[in-house]
Amino acid sequence: MKFLKNKINIVISLLVVIMVVLILFSSNRDSKSKLEGIVGDTLSPVQRMVYTVSKVVSDTYQGIVKYSGLVNKIELLSKENGELKARINSYEQLKVENHRLREILNFKNRLDDYKFVGANIIGKNGAYTNEYIIDVGINNGLKNGMVVIANGGLFGMVTSVSDNWSLVSPIINGNIAVSGIVQRTNGNQGIIRGYEGGSSDYNLKMEYLPIDEEVLVGDIIVTSGLGGVYPSSIPIGEVMSVESDKRNLSKSLFIKSHVDFEFVSELFVILPNSIDEVEY
Known part of the structure; x- marks a missing residue:
């Protein structure tokens, strides 16, 4: 999972660098050549697709990470809930047994x-x-x-x-x-x-x-x-x-x-x- 994340970050960084270079190159000139226009028109859909794919992958990764954390929390809460139920059951059984013994023996104040x-x-x-x-x-x-x-x-x-x-x-x-x-x-x-x-x-x-x-x-x-x-x-x-x-x-x-x-x-x-x- 970490390898996939690093790969996505590298692709995004390269695209950002290319865009910055193109912007700087364009800003230093008053007009664009036909070749630049053709290249821009050609790269624009590709750039959009790459960005969209990388965003989907990034969002999916973040979702998986959040889901994994949520599952761990649910498992922890479930375990704690089970332990609490066991303690309550044990306590209730002791109360019932103690009450039953008191009724059997009728020791009154001598029970202690x-x-x-x-x-x-x-x-x-x-x-x-x-x-x-x-x-x-x-x-x-x-x-x-x-x-x-x-x-x-x-x-x-x-x-x-x-x-x-x-x-x-x-x-x-x-x-x-x-x-x-x-x-x-x-x-x-x-x-x-x-x-x-x-x-x-x-x-x-x-x-x-x-x-x-x-x-x-x-x-x-x-x-x-x-x-x-x-x-x-x-x-x-x-x-x-x-x-x-x-x-x-x-x-x-x-x-x-x-x-x-x-x-x-x-x-x-x-x-x-x-x-x-x-x-x-």
Whole structure:
């Protein structure tokens, strides 16, 4: 492109020089000879054509240069627009996820004491233990005994950790237990485990509640926070049935977990912001 521009400039310069010479030559004489008139008449159309062609070429070149610059600006603006959209989408997703976690946990003013590490289920370990393998571990701050939640509430507990993966035992297994209370009354605590005789109607059992404890079918059970292992107020499930044991003066509750363990794929591990301030 630069070579073409230089060539056009040379042609234009030569034409200008010829015209100047002819003007000067003509100005020093009172009259023109027939030969000069013939030459002038002959060169005039050629000169006009050369000028017209050179102007078209020059204008085309300038247009190409301007178009190229405009294309570059459009590409730059398009790239910046894409980056801004990606940032906005990421921000909106974080807002939605944070809102969802707040609703799940209902931690109220204690939410700032914890942070959450997202985890994906990548497999299961054993046909009987039914432990889940997740794709985060020590490198992500995980430790044994940390609580795991899913969309709906309490999922289970981290039972083994490696650098980049961990094992999670779900609450329905029966090999871990959690202290819970009736959210409505905030009364006495009972111990909740997975129920082996469970069905589609319920899969957890809460035991050792005093027989005079007020409980209704439909009440929501949440973690009590007893022992500092599980943060309090994590939803566990809904009371489906109440059974009284008059001999032992206690009540048992049959609970349906808020979590659908068959279809969960994304989990969140709860980490305290400060081990000194919040006990696990």
